[in-house]
Amino acid sequence: MTTKSFVLTLSCEDRPGIVAAVTTELADLGANIAESDQFWDQVTNRFFMRIAFIAPEGVGREAIEKALSPAIARFDMKTTLVDRSVRPKMIIMVSKFDHALLHLLYQIRVGWLEAEVVAIVSNHEDSRRTADYEDVPFHHWPVTKANKAEQEEKLLTLVKDTGADLVVLARYMQILSDSLSKRLFGKVINIHHSFLPSFKGARPYHQAHERGVKMIGATAHYVTADLDEGPIIEQDVERVNHSLSAADFAARGRDIEARVLARAVKYHLESRVMIVGTKTIVFTR
Incomplete structure (x- = not known):
């Protein structure tokens, strides 16, 4: 099966439910998380996260962005989505x-x-x-x-x-x-x-x-x-x-x-x- 690798990075004010909101949407798309890192800066109360994941065939950038948009709006996230198949x-x-x-x-x-x-x-x-x-x-x-x-x-x-x-x-x-x-x-x-x-x-x-x-x-x-x-x-x-x-x-x-x-x-x-x-x-x- 053909797959694509993506990396999502995000930051927002820290509050409960951020990780669950993002990973649930990715799971619903059939994506498999390869790496997940997060950091809470207690001084500024900002939350930072990086998720590397594999998306199944037919799930591209547009579908991922659409699926994540409610979570992004809910938590007022700043996000970047990178398609790893595109060589920098x-x-x-x-x-x-x-x-x-x-x-x-x-x-x-x-x-x-x-x-x-x-x-x-x-x-x-x-x-x-x-x-x-x-x-x-x-x-x-x-x-x-x-x-x-x-x-x-x-x-x-x-x-x-x-x-x-x-x-x-x-x-x-x-x-x-x-x-x-x-x-x-x-x-x-x-x-x-x-x-x-x-x-x-x-x-x-x-x-x-x-x-x-x-x-x-x-x-x-x-x-x-x-x-x-x-x-x-x-x-x-x-x-x-x-x-x-x-x-x-x-x-x-x-x-x-x-x-x-x-x-x-x-x-x-x-x-x-x-x-x-x-x-x-x-x-x-």
Whole structure:
């Protein structure tokens, strides 16, 4: 029997009966729930839920939305329904350091990440050979103060033309404008080579080395108009000591960055991340 996989995420004010209302409607459709996660934020009294389910043949998006509409109205839910049979599309942006880019491409190649890379954009030529090898369109867009606005408009056009669902800044060493960050809010993930909120801005490993830290890390977050202040999706750390140089810090950091970014992208693509103000709720497994 042909089936389709969907993911429903929802949020609303917490009160009794939410889970029952949603799962009853899905059961009536003959859907089979594969995963279910929920969280009650007692501070705000908001309820958050993610349900991955399999719908039987003949039950599509329209039928699911119609069945759930009474529950959505009753509880004043904010919902998103994703058809998992549609492969997400993403644009990867990179500068000279390509370790995070290469790791993402590899994880897609082996099937751990379910996505299609529709373009690689860079302000340098270094990754053109990688794009050619992967058979992905490459766009070399050098950025200066004079052409920054023009290049960002080209990016917005590229997002629209390719139907990209996500833009990944895989060590793309350019700051996006406030305007672009707002227009693409929730659709741009950056990897910051530091354990935020410490050591923001440029050369964070050198900042960390100068401070004599005992742990270094990396942070994947959504991009906002405030530099390195966006909602955090994933982080990781590694222990270091006084015998290591700043170059050693950077080498170890590159490994952490690639892993952290790939996990953050996976969580986003699987609809496991819900943005709540300056924070995120991430339903990992």
